[in-house]
Ligand code: SF4
């Protein structure tokens with residue numbers, strides 16, 4: 001085993017170990033875990049996909065090297081000396097089962113995973129960056145930097161200066177579905193995170209040729225279950241209307257979560273649950289069943 005493979009294994013274990021700690025909580029009465037066992041992948045800082053994202057989304061979209069260069073302005077590094085560490089945090093079965101039953105707003109567990117689960121995700125990003133730094137590897141979590149912000153992409157509408165889902169795609173962890181979510185081997189009901197570090201780890205192979213390969217609508221012209229699941233018709237055969245989805249989240253789902261579950265939160269995720277790609281890469285049989 002090479003040293004760089006050892007590094008990859010070590011980081012994967014660090015991420016998995018952290019998610020076994022008490023930090024991984026959805027803060028309900030039973031103190032249930034917010035997420036299941038993570039999936040981890042790696043991509044190189046010089047992967048041409050990162051430049052391609054800039055071309056597609058807009059010049060404001062940052063490459064791993066740009067983020068690293070801003071964070072460590074006094075230090076010079078080449079993009080091929082960087083690795084993007086990406087992980088998937090799958091929703092638990094209890095959370096998915098609850099949300100499958102909903103038709104308009106999120107279940108309490110889903111809303112908790114959205115708010116308190118994301119708090120766990122923030123802690124995990126910080127934990128990984130801090131652990132790497134303590135071992136002498138410069139590291140930064142792009143979504144926690146002041147440069148991370150929302151912009152308007154001429155092609156895609158709402159977009160951000162860094163996309164953890166696109167980092168996960170580059171890191172071999174999944175492809176995009178009709179509803180815009182990333183379909184991973186553990187399905188689309190998940191959250192994701194990423195860290196850029198000055199270290200060399202072999203990239204995780206991408207077991208796909210196109211960015212929509214796992215979605216049955218794009219590959220076989222079938223399914224479209226996420227269209228039916230969306231309570232506000234934000235999804236069509238043309239994809240997701242982000243503005244319509246956003247309006248359902250803010251303020252509608254916010255008001256619902258406060259009134260019904262008595263905490264400040266929001267969410268929906270109906271298109272991520274009760275669909276063939278919820279917990280796996282879907283097959284034709286999943287639609288026919
Ligand atoms: S529900 Fe079907 S159409 Fe929608 S993203 Fe999943 S596989 Fe694609």
Ligand code: SF4
Pocket residue numbers: 179229230231232233234235240244245246248249268269270271272
């Ligand atoms: S597209 Fe938005 S509003 Fe529609 S189901 Fe998905 S999260 Fe909910």
